[in-house]
Amino acid sequence: MKKSTKAKTMATKAATRPRKAAKTKEDVHVRMEQSATPPQSTPGEGGRYVYGIVQAKEPVTFGKSGIGGSGELVYTVNYQDIAAVVSNTSVYIFDPTRENALAHEHVIETVMKNHTIIPMSFGTVFRTDDDIREVLKSIYPSLKDVLHQMAGKLEFGLKVNWDRDQIIEDIKRDDEEIRQFHQEIIRKHLQSTYLARMQLGRMIDKALAERSITYVREIYEALRNVCVASRDNQPIGDKMIMNAAFLVERDREGEFDSAVNKIARKYGQRLKFKYTGPWPPYNFVNIRLKLERVAAG
Numbered sequence: 001m002k003k004s005t006k007a008k009t010m011a012t013k014a015a016t017r018p019r020k021a022a023k024t025k026e027d028v029h030v031r032m033e034q035s036a037t038p039p040q041s042t043p044g045e046g047g048r049y050v051y052g053i054v055q056a057k058e059p060v061t062f063g064k065s066g067i068g069g070s071g072e073l074v075y076t077v078n079y080q081d082i083a084a085v086v087s088n089t090s091v092y093i094f095d096p097t098r099e100n101a102l103a104h105e106h107v108i109e110t111v112m113k114n115h116t117i118i119p120m121s122f123g124t125v126f127r128t129d130d131d132i133r134e135v136l137k138s139i140y141p142s143l144k145d146v147l148h149q150m151a152g153k154l155e156f157g158l159k160v161n162w163d164r165d166q167i168i169e170d171i172k173r174d175d176e177e178i179r180q181f182h183q184e185i186i187r188k189h190l191q192s193t194y195l196a197r198m199q200l201g202r203m204i205d206k207a208l209a210e211r212s213i214t215y216v217r218e219i220y221e222a223l224r225n226v227c228v229a230s231r232d233n234q235p236i237g238d239k240m241i242m243n244a245a246f247l248v249e250r251d252r253e254g255e256f257d258s259a260v261n262k263i264a265r266k267y268g269q270r271l272k273f274k275y276t277g278p279w280p281p282y283n284f285v286n287i288r289l290k291l292e293r294v295a296a297g
Contacts, residue, residue, distance in 0.1 A: 048077070048086040048132060049094070050124045051107045052117040052280065055147050056083040062110050067094065067103040074107050077129045079136035082143055085111055086132065094123045112280055116151050118143070119280040146285055152250045153228060155284065156277035158260065160219065160242035162270065164208070170270075171207045212241045215271065220244075222263040226256045231283045241271075245283035253278065 049067050051074070054060075059076050066072030066087025076083035085107065094100050104122050111117045126132050136143065219242060220230065227246040235243045248256045264273040 046088055046090050047092055047125045047127050048084075048129060049089045050120050050126060050132065051085045051087075051104065052111065052119040053136075053143055053147065054083055054085060054111065054115040054117050055081060055151070056115070057081045059083075060115075062107065065103070065107055065110065067100055067107070069099070069103070074110070077132045077136075079133045080140065082136060082140065082147065084132045084136060085117065086126075086129075089125060092125050094125070096122060108280055112154075112278070116147060116153065117280050118146055118150060118285050119282055150281050150285060153247050153281060154250050154253065154278035155281045156246045156248055156256065156260075156275065157279065158219075158223075158242065158244050158246065158276075159236075159240060159274040160215070161239045161272045161274070162215075162241060164239060167208065167211065167270070168204055171204060171211070177203070215267070216242050219263055222266075223256070223259050226252060226259045229284060233283070247281060247284050248278075250278075 054076065056076050056078060057080075059078055060083070061076075062074040062085065064071040064073050066074050066089070068087075068089050068091070070090075072087040072089065074085060074087045077086055087107070101122065108117060108119055126135070223230070223246060227248050229247040231245045233243040233245065235241060246256065260273065260275050264271070264275075267273075
């Protein structure tokens with residue numbers, strides 16, 4: 001999915017995978033599931049696409065940029081002092097096409113300029129505003145708590161990669177035991193070259209794992225004091241050693257930027273940092289509304 005907010009890339013080269021993420025000062029991840037069964041629809045009847053939840057006592061509009069390509073107005077459906085951000089739609093099932101995903105993301109980015117938004121899963125649709133209010137009412141205390149915890153906070157993503165082959169060469173040069181063993185294999189043309197190389201490979205794999213853990217720990221430690229919380233996600237591919245999300249106070253974004261750039265400079269060309277955001281707290285809030293699929297007639 002294309003990221004339309006800022007994406008910051010800092011050069012370096014990188015590799016394997018982190019073990020466990022360092023714990024931050026507080027655990028703010030919230031998981032909540034709520035069942036809701038919308039009434040049956042009739043042919044041609046519209047619905048309400050829900051983008052997320054915000055704190056709002058009065059109705060708010062966000063321009064005509066609703067999903068579906070017809071320029072529907074994005075507005076709030078309010079219950080007490082919270083509200084769902086929605087737009088009208090003529091369909092209930094949205095395919096996760098690039099166009100639809102970008103439209104969903106664009107609305108969320110627009111809202112988060114001035115509001116803390118708790119994002120909903122792509123494709124969440126209700127039949128009417130009243131149905132939405134009923135759900136807001138049923139989970140109001142939980143939503144209030146989540147909005148309070150996430151107020152004034154933004155999410156940033158950080159992926160760190162390395163060039164595994166280059167790191168192996170560094171290890172062969174820097175690790176005395178590995179360096180000597182490798183030179184012995186080359187110098188003596190040992191008859192048991194296969195077994196010797198297997199042993200060398202195990203030594204290198206161990207050194208790679210240790211170096212990866214060290215790098216990841218140092219990165220988390222460098223960012224600990226400028227974020228509220230962090231989450232460690234599964235690295236993607238063999239070159240990635242870190243795939244993390246950080247929750248940051250909005251007014252400390254500059255400090256977090258500086259800290260990321262500082263740690264990136266420290267590692268020079270050894271690691272490659274890809275830094276993205278700001279985003280809503282996707283990795284720190286998981287609100288799933290279990291909706292029964294609506295029959296079309």
